[in-house]
Amino acid sequence: MTKYVFVLLLIFPAIIACKKKKKEPEKKFVSVLSLIRAQVAHVDSSLYPIIKIVSRYSLQNDTTFIPREKFAAEAKDFLEIPDLSEKIGLCNSSTHTH
Secondary structure: OOHHHHHHHHHHHHHHHHOOOOOOOOOOOOOHHHHHHHHHHHHHOOOOOOEEEEEEOOOOOEEEOOOHHHHHHHHHHHHHOOOOOOOOOOHHHHOOOO
């Protein structure tokens, strides 16, 4: 009799653990890339002076004015980042193969 109770005690947690879990609602993320593009478009179309400040040795600062024509080239590194808000499906457990 104690064998059956012991077996039931081992199987019971496995049954509870395998119970179908409720699916969490899908999270929506804000596209950082679209925010950066909007900011670049705003700066490019505004009358603000575009200034690049480079710190050297934390004592000296080098200030350079950037013409509007070259602003897109300066912002290029930020505009070429991958959009992390897009769902790529790599985390889906059904796509993993072992």
